[in-house]
Amino acid sequence: MVTPLEPRTDSGEQAKPPFWRNVTVLKWGAQIGFLVFFVWLFYILISEAASNLKQTGIPFSWDFLGDPLGVKLGEGFNTDPESGLEALAVGMVNMVRITISGIVAATILGTIIGIARLSSNWIVSKVANAYIEFFRNIPLLVQIYFWQALVFGLGELTADDTGSGMYFATSKGVAIPWLNPRAGRWQYIALLLLGGWVARRVYKWRIKILEEKGMETHAMAWGLGTFATFMFGGWLIHPIMGVLGYLWSALAWISGNVPVFFFQVALAAVAAWLAYRFIKNFLDERRTPAGLAKLTDDDYFRLIVAGLLGLAGVAFFLLGPGNSVVSQMLGRSKTFAMNWGLEPIFEFLATKFDFSTGVPMEWSRPEVVVPTRFAQYSAEVGKAFTPAFVAVWIGVTLYTAAFIGEIVRAGIMAVHRGQNEAANALGLKRGQMLRLVVLPQAFRIVLPPLGSQYLNLAKNTSLGIAVAYADIVQVGQTIYNQGGQALAVFIIWMGFYSGVSLLLSGVVNYYNRKMQLVER
Amino acid sequence: MSDNGHPMIVVEGVKKWFGDFQALRGVTTTVGQRDVVVVIGPSGSGKSTLIRCINRLEVHQEGRIAVDGIELTNDLRNIDAIRREVGMVFQSFNLFPHLTVLENITLAPIWVRKQTRTESEENGMQLLERVGIPEQADKYPGQLSGGQQQRVAIARSLAMSPKVMLFDEPTSALDPEMIKEVLDVMKELALSGMTMIVVTHEMGFAREVADRVLFMDYGTIVEEGTPEHFFTNPQHDRTKLFLSQIL
Amino acid sequence: MTDQPQGIVHGVIEELEKAPDPPPSGPWIWVQENLLGGDTRLTKFFNGLLTVVFALIAVNILQFLTSYIFNPERRWSAVTFNMKLMMVQAFPQADLFRIWLSIGIFFVLVALSLVAWGLRGQMSLWTLSRGLRNAGVFLMLMTVMHGAFEASKILPIPLFSIDSPADWSGTRLLIFVIGLAMFAGAFMYLRREGIAAKDKSIPFLSLIAVGMGLVTLVIWTIDLPIPDGQFDETLGPIATSTTGPWTILFAVAIAAYFFGRWLIGIVEPARLRRWLVILWLFSYPVIIMVIQRKPILEWGDILAISKDSPLGLFLLFSVIGGAVIWWLALPDSLPVGRGIAVAIGALLILAGWPLEFFFDEMPALVGPIATLAGVALIAGGLMIHDRVEIARIIGSVLAIVALLVWFVPMPFLVRGLFITFAFVAVAAPSFGGTAQTRNNMVAVWVAIVFLVVATFVLGEAETALEFQSTTFLGGFNLSILLAISGVALSFPLGVVLALARTSSMPIFRLLATAYIEIVRSVPLITWLFFGSVMISLFLPGGISFDEIVRVVAAVSIFNAAYVAENIRGGLQSINKGQYEAGSAMGLSTVQSTALIIMPQAIRAVLPALVGSVIVSFKDTSLVAIIGLADVLLIAKSFVPGQTNPHNFLGTQPQMLFFIAIFYWMFTFTFSRMALRYEKSLGLGER
Numbered sequence A: 001m002v003t004p005l006e007p008r009t010d011s012g013e014q015a016k017p018p019f020w021r022n023v024t025v026l027k028w029g030a031q032i033g034f035l036v037f038f039v040w041l042f043y044i045l046i047s048e049a050a051s052n053l054k055q056t057g058i059p060f061s062w063d064f065l066g067d068p069l070g071v072k073l074g075e076g077f078n079t080d081p082e083s084g085l086e087a088l089a090v091g092m093v094n095m096v097r098i099t100i101s102g103i104v105a106a107t108i109l110g111t112i113i114g115i116a117r118l119s120s121n122w123i124v125s126k127v128a129n130a131y132i133e134f135f136r137n138i139p140l141l142v143q144i145y146f147w148q149a150l151v152f153g154l155g156e157l158t159a160d161d162t163g164s165g166m167y168f169a170t171s172k173g174v175a176i177p178w179l180n181p182r183a184g185r186w187q188y189i190a191l192l193l194l195g196g197w198v199a200r201r202v203y204k205w206r207i208k209i210l211e212e213k214g215m216e217t218h219a220m221a222w223g224l225g226t227f228a229t230f231m232f233g234g235w236l237i238h239p240i241m242g243v244l245g246y247l248w249s250a251l252a253w254i255s256g257n258v259p260v261f262f263f264q265v266a267l268a269a270v271a272a273w274l275a276y277r278f279i280k281n282f283l284d285e286r287r288t289p290a291g292l293a294k295l296t297d298d299d300y301f302r303l304i305v306a307g308l309l310g311l312a313g314v315a316f317f318l319l320g321p322g323n324s325v326v327s328q329m330l331g332r333s334k335t336f337a338m339n340w341g342l343e344p345i346f347e348f349l350a351t352k353f354d355f356s357t358g359v360p361m362e363w364s365r366p367e368v369v370v371p372t373r374f375a376q377y378s379a380e381v382g383k384a385f386t387p388a389f390v391a392v393w394i395g396v397t398l399y400t401a402a403f404i405g406e407i408v409r410a411g412i413m414a415v416h417r418g419q420n421e422a423a424n425a426l427g428l429k430r431g432q433m434l435r436l437v438v439l440p441q442a443f444r445i446v447l448p449p450l451g452s453q454y455l456n457l458a459k460n461t462s463l464g465i466a467v468a469y470a471d472i473v474q475v476g477q478t479i480y481n482q483g484g485q486a487l488a489v490f491i492i493w494m495g496f497y498s499g500v501s502l503l504l505s506g507v508v509n510y511y512n513r514k515m516q517l518v519e520r
Numbered sequence B: 001m002s003d004n005g006h007p008m009i010v011v012e013g014v015k016k017w018f019g020d021f022q023a024l025r026g027v028t029t030t031v032g033q034r035d036v037v038v039v040i041g042p043s044g045s046g047k048s049t050l051i052r053c054i055n056r057l058e059v060h061q062e063g064r065i066a067v068d069g070i071e072l073t074n075d076l077r078n079i080d081a082i083r084r085e086v087g088m089v090f091q092s093f094n095l096f097p098h099l100t101v102l103e104n105i106t107l108a109p110i111w112v113r114k115q116t117r118t119e120s121e122e123n124g125m126q127l128l129e130r131v132g133i134p135e136q137a138d139k140y141p142g143q144l145s146g147g148q149q150q151r152v153a154i155a156r157s158l159a160m161s162p163k164v165m166l167f168d169e170p171t172s173a174l175d176p177e178m179i180k181e182v183l184d185v186m187k188e189l190a191l192s193g194m195t196m197i198v199v200t201h202e203m204g205f206a207r208e209v210a211d212r213v214l215f216m217d218y219g220t221i222v223e224e225g226t227p228e229h230f231f232t233n234p235q236h237d238r239t240k241l242f243l244s245q246i247l
Numbered sequence C: 001m002t003d004q005p006q007g008i009v010h011g012v013i014e015e016l017e018k019a020p021d022p023p024p025s026g027p028w029i030w031v032q033e034n035l036l037g038g039d040t041r042l043t044k045f046f047n048g049l050l051t052v053v054f055a056l057i058a059v060n061i062l063q064f065l066t067s068y069i070f071n072p073e074r075r076w077s078a079v080t081f082n083m084k085l086m087m088v089q090a091f092p093q094a095d096l097f098r099i100w101l102s103i104g105i106f107f108v109l110v111a112l113s114l115v116a117w118g119l120r121g122q123m124s125l126w127t128l129s130r131g132l133r134n135a136g137v138f139l140m141l142m143t144v145m146h147g148a149f150e151a152s153k154i155l156p157i158p159l160f161s162i163d164s165p166a167d168w169s170g171t172r173l174l175i176f177v178i179g180l181a182m183f184a185g186a187f188m189y190l191r192r193e194g195i196a197a198k199d200k201s202i203p204f205l206s207l208i209a210v211g212m213g214l215v216t217l218v219i220w221t222i223d224l225p226i227p228d229g230q231f232d233e234t235l236g237p238i239a240t241s242t243t244g245p246w247t248i249l250f251a252v253a254i255a256a257y258f259f260g261r262w263l264i265g266i267v268e269p270a271r272l273r274r275w276l277v278i279l280w281l282f283s284y285p286v287i288i289m290v291i292q293r294k295p296i297l298e299w300g301d302i303l304a305i306s307k308d309s310p311l312g313l314f315l316l317f318s319v320i321g322g323a324v325i326w327w328l329a330l331p332d333s334l335p336v337g338r339g340i341a342v343a344i345g346a347l348l349i350l351a352g353w354p355l356e357f358f359f360d361e362m363p364a365l366v367g368p369i370a371t372l373a374g375v376a377l378i379a380g381g382l383m384i385h386d387r388v389e390i391a392r393i394i395g396s397v398l399a400i401v402a403l404l405v406w407f408v409p410m411p412f413l414v415r416g417l418f419i420t421f422a423f424v425a426v427a428a429p430s431f432g433g434t435a436q437t438r439n440n441m442v443a444v445w446v447a448i449v450f451l452v453v454a455t456f457v458l459g460e461a462e463t464a465l466e467f468q469s470t471t472f473l474g475g476f477n478l479s480i481l482l483a484i485s486g487v488a489l490s491f492p493l494g495v496v497l498a499l500a501r502t503s504s505m506p507i508f509r510l511l512a513t514a515y516i517e518i519v520r521s522v523p524l525i526t527w528l529f530f531g532s533v534m535i536s537l538f539l540p541g542g543i544s545f546d547e548i549v550r551v552v553a554a555v556s557i558f559n560a561a562y563v564a565e566n567i568r569g570g571l572q573s574i575n576k577g578q579y580e581a582g583s584a585m586g587l588s589t590v591q592s593t594a595l596i597i598m599p600q601a602i603r604a605v606l607p608a609l610v611g612s613v614i615v616s617f618k619d620t621s622l623v624a625i626i627g628l629a630d631v632l633l634i635a636k637s638f639v640p641g642q643t644n645p646h647n648f649l650g651t652q653p654q655m656l657f658f659i660a661i662f663y664w665m666f667t668f669t670f671s672r673m674a675l676r677y678e679k680s681l682g683l684g685e686r
Helices: A023-056 A084-117 A122-136 A140-153 A185-213 A219-257 A260-285 A297-319 A321-329 A342-352 A387-426 A430-467 A472-483 A486-519 B047-054 B076-085 B101-111 B117-130 B146-158 B176-191 B203-209 B227-232 B237-246 C027-034 C041-069 C077-081 C083-088 C097-116 C125-151 C170-199 C204-221 C240-266 C269-292 C310-328 C334-358 C366-383 C387-405 C412-431 C435-460 C475-501 C506-521 C524-538 C547-573 C576-584 C589-624 C631-641 C652-682
Strands: A168-170 A173-176 A178-181 A361-364 A367-369 A383-385 B007-018 B021-032 B036-040 B062-067 B086-089 B164-168 B195-199 B212-217 B220-225 C122-124 C201-203 C223-228 C232-237
Touching: A023 A297, A023 B076, A023 C506, A023 C524, A084 A122, A084 A387, A084 A430, A084 A472, A084 A486, A122 A387, A122 C041, A140 A387, A140 A430, A140 C589, A140 C631, A140 C652, A173 A387, A185 A219, A219 A342, A260 A297, A297 C506, A383 A387, A387 A430, A430 A472, A430 A486, A430 C524, A472 A486, A472 C524, A486 C506, A486 C524, B007 B047, B007 B195, B021 B047, B021 B062, B021 B195, B021 B220, B036 B047, B036 B203, B047 B062, B047 B164, B047 B195, B047 B212, B076 B086, B086 B146, B086 C576, B101 B117, B101 B146, B101 C589, B117 B146, B146 B164, B146 B176, B176 B195, B176 B203, B203 B227, B212 B227, B212 B237, B220 B227, B220 B237, B227 B237, C041 C125, C077 C083, C077 C223, C077 C652, C083 C475, C083 C631, C097 C240, C097 C269, C122 C125, C122 C170, C122 C204, C125 C170, C125 C201, C201 C204, C204 C240, C240 C269, C269 C435, C269 C475, C310 C334, C310 C387, C310 C412, C310 C435, C334 C366, C334 C387, C366 C387, C387 C412, C412 C435, C412 C589, C475 C506, C475 C547, C475 C589, C475 C631, C506 C547, C524 C547, C524 C589, C547 C589, C576 C589, C589 C631, C589 C652, C631 C652
Parallel strands: B036 B195, B036 B212, B086 B164, B164 B195
Antiparallel strands: A168 A173, A173 A383, A178 A361, B007 B021, B007 B062, B212 B220, C122 C201, C223 C232
């Protein structure tokens, strides 16, 4: 039956095509050629930039990170930072602050609007619709300017207002009652973290019993109860967490005195180990009883990239970020000890955990004081928000809520079709149906677009610069207006925002995957 | 029966893996000129993979495949040459929804065979007449029935004047009343002397038209022979089981 | 068993039955169902409560808005007086007809397109009259509540305080009567026709025409606030320098529509559409660079016959380049191919080394690379026995050379032409073949050369406009420019990125993914800073662009990532079988991507792309932060800063209010149109 192969054109064994017709060679040749070109282009651009900068007389440097800023910031944990690095840190914290509070508020408002949009009540649904159409079709910047103008249009804060009140809304900003942290907060927070961990263990333990014995174990109540115990009991016993102070001191000592070489070797080993693990797992997955399956180009590429990344990690850590890169960034010379900025952090923490018995937090009403000639909000009690914060926060919240409302509506609608009928057939009431059937499923549909809205919100807070809100963009701009290091500031922006979006999308993906697993 | 002239397709020890799943475990066969070979077998047996390897839609990893004396290797020129000589008809038609029926047919002749538009359109109309739907030339695929779409797909392959036609379950996605119109076109094609490899579950077609039937299972050819041999006196247990299940 | 029936014949029912009557309806039933609905007494009560609360909120917001707008303290003359400033900023008064001409071109193109693509949209009288009825109610409500501006605070809710100081002036009464008439007419019509009105419809086009007529009527008769002295304002008619052109434009649009109707009678629709697409593509660059910019063209220099005059370069490149491309697109001619390959190779070797001696600033690698490319070409030409392969190699080598050209000092125009040539040369072997396609290819090439040269000449030319600003673009005109060019320029890059990201080749995929993710994770405003402050850093010395060009570049870099993600969605929505059918028919990857995959992918994501155009339009407002005088910056900062001849200090909130409504009208209309379009696509081909 089997006829021998008869190549018409060639003789002998399987003919090797010349390289310019070999598909594999062409494919990889094009890619590597492009990569080389790309790297070359990058190199040219960078060297062009370097020479251009040299001509302007402001060579590229990171010195501004160590140099004093010389300008006060609008707000933040330290409005008079000692160095550029600290100023940037203030900007980052401000950005994170407005992002997180904005996300929470926009989610709540957006969910309400999305549900209201679907209400069977005509006027409720129309009002929600009007909200969505109005806010999402006006540029956010216009809205932020508008809120700023509105805040500035409020009454002046004068000496007549001196004293405390429920709330103040003036052109100096808005002040409301607030739970203010006090001396014991560090211990208390540590205790709450511990409580959260214990509560989770308790919850899992009860669930395990439920699964084994098949009886109702009220796992959720147990978990929450445990946490509540920590929350209320901790108010009294939080000083015991002062023992952590010893730990922080020890860590501070270690990071200050163990030779940096030790850490470098350890981290390099971790990098090498991770790369090894990845390659091994990758190959194991493709190993069958019959031997290793054929690897595709893609597989080889992944292996090579993993190996190179591992090598790069080893090289990076061994060449020493501790005593070269960061030191140079900070303008310090090479040091023997590890210099990654950990020591001062641990030392700072050590000073905060000291068995003190002060209350963790205190509820207080805002107060207007007149320290010099002008009235202002007291920093000690209540909580005062600057006009810039109010404008940006209201702006991003209302704007994002409109989009979230649409997403929630679409999510519920997507579930509605079949499930609605099924739930009706089961005889569930409307409320039950929404709570038990529709919302859990809608959540899964809603999560990915919701995540991208959160990302948008985080990025949109950068518009704060328009109203001089001291976030990282505004601080960065201040820095480069002073020192001219625009490129360095841009690199920091890119790193920071990429980090934020990686983190946010990581969190969303984590929940997304968890949700998908629940389904199966 | 199979050896009228030199072989059109030679498949020798072909192996193919998808990740760690081995889809073909050393398939060897030969298809002569003007032969009509029907491949049958349970789903997942590797029959589609085999004909997709012949067209290099999948890349085989071991063994050799040659079509009309041209071996399928990494050689760009050989791949182009083989694709020009081998036509393929898919289970799901894969017509281009944004082009009219006639444009579907003339696309490849214009851009690959470098024919002029008028030439290829004339040829296309002839082909449409051959498959019996010249009046649909200016419609879009979405406006046709499944059977008509599959006939357009056949005409589209024929427009490249291939030496071999591969059919990958051409009638599986069709409603029962449309199967016959497609099979009729295929029969006409077989009678006209086209070399064909047909993966199908239509046993009637196999019995009537095939020169040879291959039964594949677990990525190998379990049994092959004439239709008579197959439907009257199958030898292997797997073959018997399979035939008893579908007949 | 035998007396069991074998089958029953039911026959066919031929008569069609009428659908049962719709359930009873009426205002009271509607209220019960939509405002007080619920299964139980409690939910009914709760729903009623919700109704009351939300009605109060809605009425109060409306009240707030009307009393804000019609408050005598507002100085709307700030808007009317500065309308020209906000639209076109410093564009000289004497050349204002150029703006009107631009709008006119746009109108004519829209009208012709309506004919060519046959806008057969119909609006049912039911929808129309319901809309009219509701609008009538809204108008009446507005006029009634207008009086309530004493109670214009949102928080304390006073309802319908009619005992207002506002008088029932003539205008107010008129608006009320118009509202009443609209409501009554529509209501009576609906009452009479009932559900049957759903089946009757009128074409959109007549609605648009009626709308334009009404607008014309209104602008000729209405009185708007105009400033009077430093602080006062009175009512006055709109200046004829505004009403006149608008009226003419409307007339032109309608005339163009009928011209189109006549045209379609004598020209094939497909042909008309093709020409319209080309006109649309060209209209915007022409409007900006020729009509609005009013360039001073030195025809003597441009048309000089020399090797570096624009005309000379045009002829040089279109003839020599055209010949090379024509040859690259030939089906089969091996010996000639070899000859050309060897010739180009020799040229490269000869040209590669001397370059280094002549130009000091040239990067060191250029010479050796050019020489190597030359050697490769000669070797390839001698070794290879297939013309298409030689053509491909020549195309790639030309691409490399063109990229090297970027770093060789030479006139910018020549550089641009070389690079465009490389792209066309690479594509030529894939899309050539028949005499027809070959000629098309050359024609396209000549057109491209012309475009590049024309763009360069127009960009170089000084503008003859006299204005007090750094640029002739400003106000809303600038916003439109940023929106359109940001999207248009990012589109090709987005397509390439999307293809790379879905490619089977890992390095391309990695690079594209990195680009898209990094660009998207950083906010637009930082990219605008990048554009306005940093782009110049990366360019070779001596090359610099206007700030607007840099900002457009930054916006394009940013948009490209979003466009790429949209198109990727389209690519992923395409069945794998389409690729397979393409390659089974012998089409190369480039061919099947261009002819099969891309047309389908773009069609699939068109609604998403329109969405990103809307986003991009909103995003243009960000340039106000970096100090470009767009409509937002003018309204927010320039106008409230005016003290002479009229004092508009303190008008910032109301200007922002106006700008918000202004943007809202555009984005809302646009997104509604996109939605309608998406719906009409939904039932289409797939």
